Amino acid sequence: MQDLHNEVAQLRRQMSFFKLYAVITSLFILAFIGYGFRKSAQDDIIKSLRAEKIEIVEPDGTVKLSLFNKENLPPAVVNGKKLSRQGGDEAGLMFYNTEGEECGGLVYNGKGKNGKGQNELSITFDKYKQDQMVQLSYIQRENGQDTKGLTVFERPSFPVDQTMATLDSIRSKVKGEQEQQKAIDQLKAEDILVIRVCLPVNKANARVSLCVIPKAG
Numbered sequence: 001m002q003d004l005h006n007e008v009a010q011l012r013r014q015m016s017f018f019k020l021y022a023v024i025t026s027l028f029i030l031a032f033i034g035y036g037f038r039k040s041a042q043d044d045i046i047k048s049l050r051a052e053k054i055e056i057v058e059p060d061g062t063v064k065l066s067l068f069n070k071e072n073l074p075p076a077v078v079n080g081k082k083l084s085r086q087g088g089d090e091a092g093l094m095f096y097n098t099e100g101e102e103c104g105g106l107v108y109n110g111k112g113k114n115g116k117g118q119n120e121l122s123i124t125f126d127k128y129k130q131d132q133m134v135q136l137s138y139i140q141r142e143n144g145q146d147t148k149g150l151t152v153f154e155r156p157s158f159p160v161d162q163t164m165a166t167l168d169s170i171r172s173k174v175k176g177e178q179e180q181q182k183a184i185d186q187l188k189a190e191d192i193l194v195i196r197v198c199l200p201v202n203k204a205n206a207r208v209s210l211c212v213i214p215k216a217g
Helices: 002-041 160-173 177-189
Strands: 053-057 063-068 076-078 081-083 091-096 102-113 116-126 132-140 147-154 195-202 211-213
Touching: 076 102, 076 160, 081 160, 160 177
Parallel strands: none
Antiparallel strands: 053 063, 063 091, 076 081, 091 102, 102 116, 116 132, 132 147, 147 195, 195 211
16 A cells, blocks of 8 residues: 555655646746747848858859859859869959859958059949959059049850860970960950950040950951
């Protein structure tokens, strides 16, 4: 009889424990749900965000826009190939088409010392699977020879990765800078490299000049 009494007492203690556990768990669940509703009411507003790189992507992960500092300048990607870039000290924005390939961007940099310095800013619009077709830029130099203007390029119809592969082949196989330049000039004559028309403004003479760089021959 005493054993039965002890078992009943033990069951009551266990029931009391489970009741306390259920109450505490319920309170945590209600608190979590209430916090979720409060967050939804705020529309997930972020007042401040510090980052070295931010990408805006489509639901399938395709990058549409990249915001980056100078340490995270994204490589150009054409036909799945990563291409090297000139410069490398720029921060800015890159825009991408529905295929995730670059179609334009805005980059800038600047530095100075003892009150003198230089700034550069450029916004570009690219041809499909090619380099920029239109560029609006401003370059401030320490010597005061600032330039700003609009540049319009003529690009070939084939992808830029083919052009880069050809240039890399010339640099690796052709010996001597003069011979390399002759090979590059031949590419220009064959419309493989760029033809450029620019409208720069030079601060030194405060006038607008037109330069046309036609294909060789």
